[in-house]
Amino acid sequence: xxxxxxxxxxxxxxxxxxxxxxxxxxxxxxxxxxxxxxxxxxxxxxxxxxxxxxxxxxxxxxxxxxxxxxxxxxxxxxxxxxxxxxxxxxxxxxxxxxxxxxxxxxxxxxxxxxxxxxxxxxxxxxxxxxxxxxxxxxxxxxxxxxxxxxxxxxxxxxxxxxxxxxxxxxxxxxxxxxxxxxxxxxxxxxxxxxxxxxxxxxxxxxxxxxxxxxxxxxxxxxxxxxxxxxxxxxxxxxxxxxxxxxxxxxxxxxxxxxxxxxxxxxxxxxxxxxxxxxxxxxxxxxxxxxxxxx
Amino acid sequence: xxxxxxxxxxxxxxxxxxxxxxxxxxxxxxxxxxxxxxxxxxxxxxxxxxxxxxxxxxxxxxxxxxxxxxxxxxxxxxxxxxxxxxxxxxxxxxxxxxxxxxxxxxxxxxxxxxxxxxxxxxxxxxxxxxxxxxxxxxxxxxxxxxxxxxxxxxxxxxxxxxxxxxxxxxxxxxxxxxxxxxxxxxxxxxxxxxxxxxxxxxxxxxxxxxxxxxxxxxxxxxxxxxxxxxxxxxxxxxxxxxxxxxxxxxxxxxxxxxxxxxxxxxxxxxxxxxxxxxxxxxxxxxxxxx
Numbered sequence: 001x002x003x004x005x006x007x008x009x010x011x012x013x014x015x016x017x018x019x020x021x022x023x024x025x026x027x028x029x030x031x032x033x034x035x036x037x038x039x040x041x042x043x044x045x046x047x048x049x050x051x052x053x054x055x056x057x058x059x060x061x062x063x064x065x066x067x068x069x070x071x072x073x074x075x076x077x078x079x080x081x082x083x084x085x086x087x088x089x090x091x092x093x094x095x096x097x098x099x100x101x102x103x104x105x106x107x108x109x110x111x112x113x114x115x116x117x118x119x120x121x122x123x124x125x126x127x128x129x130x131x132x133x134x135x136x137x138x139x140x141x142x143x144x145x146x147x148x149x150x151x152x153x154x155x156x157x158x159x160x161x162x163x164x165x166x167x168x169x170x171x172x173x174x175x176x177x178x179x180x181x182x183x184x185x186x187x188x189x190x191x192x193x194x195x196x197x198x199x200x201x202x203x204x205x206x207x208x209x210x211x212x213x214x215x216x217x218x219x220x221x222x223x224x225x226x227x228x229x230x231x232x233x234x235x236x237x238x239x240x241x242x243x244x245x246x247x248x249x250x251x252x253x254x255x256x257x258x259x260x261x262x263x264x265x266x267x268x269x270x271x272x273x274x275x276x277x278x279x280x281x282x283x284x285x286x287x288x289x290x291x292x293x294x
Numbered sequence: 295x296x297x298x299x300x301x302x303x304x305x306x307x308x309x310x311x312x313x314x315x316x317x318x319x320x321x322x323x324x325x326x327x328x329x330x331x332x333x334x335x336x337x338x339x340x341x342x343x344x345x346x347x348x349x350x351x352x353x354x355x356x357x358x359x360x361x362x363x364x365x366x367x368x369x370x371x372x373x374x375x376x377x378x379x380x381x382x383x384x385x386x387x388x389x390x391x392x393x394x395x396x397x398x399x400x401x402x403x404x405x406x407x408x409x410x411x412x413x414x415x416x417x418x419x420x421x422x423x424x425x426x427x428x429x430x431x432x433x434x435x436x437x438x439x440x441x442x443x444x445x446x447x448x449x450x451x452x453x454x455x456x457x458x459x460x461x462x463x464x465x466x467x468x469x470x471x472x473x474x475x476x477x478x479x480x481x482x483x484x485x486x487x488x489x490x491x492x493x494x495x496x497x498x499x500x501x502x503x504x505x506x507x508x509x510x511x512x513x514x515x516x517x518x519x520x521x522x523x524x525x526x527x528x529x530x531x532x533x534x535x536x537x538x539x540x541x542x543x544x545x546x547x548x549x550x551x552x553x554x555x556x557x558x559x560x561x562x563x564x565x566x567x568x569x570x571x572x573x574x575x576x577x578x579x580x581x582x583x584x
Binding site for chain 1: 408424437
């Protein structure tokens with residue numbers, strides 16, 4: 001039974017991969033540009049010229065922003081709920097965080113588009129003032145009038161992946177043995193010192209896997225990102241400027257109008273996203289194994 | 295040492311009630327001129343449940359005091375009052391009084407964190423942190439604000455815990471790489487490193503094999519030169535071997551059918567194991583009960 005079930009999973013995986021490759025190859029053959037370095041996406045032109053450079057860049061960038069913002073907040077919320085909040089508050093808070101996961105991504109997209117982006121001007125000007133020297137955070141209002149930028153998309157993604165990271169972290173922290181916590185407390189540790197010595201080291205592997213799950217979701221998120229990024233097939237190193245496209249958003253945007261070569265090209269992009277998430281999961285496994293406490 | 299002694303039952307009949315007996319004898323009793331803790335009418339509650347009722351006893355300085363008794367008799371609960379570990383359990387509270395060098399341990403102005411920095415604790419299951427041996431020992435001093443001379447503190451603590459020779463070449467290795475007995479000595483060293491006056495031990499050998507147990511018992515004799523030790527143990531032979539004084543607890547059922555932990559008898563260990571004055575103690579140590 002179990003062998004058959006896992007066989008089905010493996011077969012499905014293999015079938016998906018074969019299908020993607022089978023449909024992608026002809027389009028890739030006809031591509032006049034280098035698939036990996038070309039930023040433009042003109043798959044149905046003559047000759048077709050398309051590449052994933054821009055999509056790869058923005059996918060990784062928005063997801064990275066999301067992870068950097070979400071992980072500390074999620075871990076902080078998890079610690080607060082588990083160790084600081086009074087009991088009555090903590091169950092309510094936990095429930096609220098889980099509700100965030102129930103909000104459909106189209107709603108996040110709408111909210112980001114109509115509310116968050118227009119309200120971010122203050123933040124990006126502030127970032128420009130203090131961190132403009134990093135170049136990536138430099139802000140020129142004329143090139144980002146609406147803040148439909150990778151930064152905005154990253155913030156929305158961060159909120160979307162927060163619940164999963166938070167709830168998994170909470171569970172991991174709950175499994176830290178009581179003896180460990182008592183050991184620290186018996187040495188006269190304050191709460192934060194106890195958390196740092198007993199809770200975080202034992203929870204580290206779990207927090208990493210939680211983050212990777214969140215990252216996987218951010219990489220593949222389509223709707224909200226498609227709504228927030230105005231399609232621009234050019235790598236822009238400024239996080240706060242308009243533009244950008246991700247694997248998922250190219251596919252969502254272009255699928256309806258794609259001809260035969262265009263469809264193949266989009267499938268190739270899908271294959272790349274598939275490989276990217278696969279690589280992330282593999283890396284996560286390695287990291288978790290290395291961080292496991294003996 | 296636990297052979298039944300005939301003839302003590304007769305003494306029991308006209309012995310005064312236990313609490314009175316204690317109240318009149320513990321002060322000024324041999325070896326107890328110098329007390330660290332005095333416990334008076336201590337009761338411990340978890341919510342509405344009175345887990346331990348009316349314990350009165352005094353703990354002698356640089357002595358080893360053993361607390362024995364059947365499961366559920368409240369000995370661990372009482373032990374956890376000495377460093378206010380019970381504070382961490384929601385709904386737990388105490389009534390009565392525990393003084394530490396004459397100071398009320400539960401006075402509102404007393405900081406429980408400060409109490410735990412002076413009164414260390416070793417637990418039933420060895421619980422080193424998942425960190426290096428060095429960091430395990432250095433943790434206590436670090437949270438106490440010590441930054442300099444950590445190497446010396448670590449070495450001294452490990453020597454006092456009779457672990458130095460076994461680990462001196464692998465201080466950077468994980469504390470969890472050690473054997474169970476070594477882990478427990480590491481935990482003792484970790485406690486010593488904060489230089490407490492008292493070390494509380496909650497069944498420290500119950501997870502260890504006999505050889506590791508013997509090592510810890512040897513160690514305790516040495517530690518009693520510098521520290522006051524209170525040990526809770528399931529093992530009567532252990533209490534007889536290591537302790538100067540022994541307190542015997544049991545669980546009483548009251549009129550409403552609720553069980554409460556009670557202190558039955560507290561005396562020099564030799565007395566408890568040869569001529570206990572209470573029938574219940576005698577039954578327990580001779581194996582007729584518990």
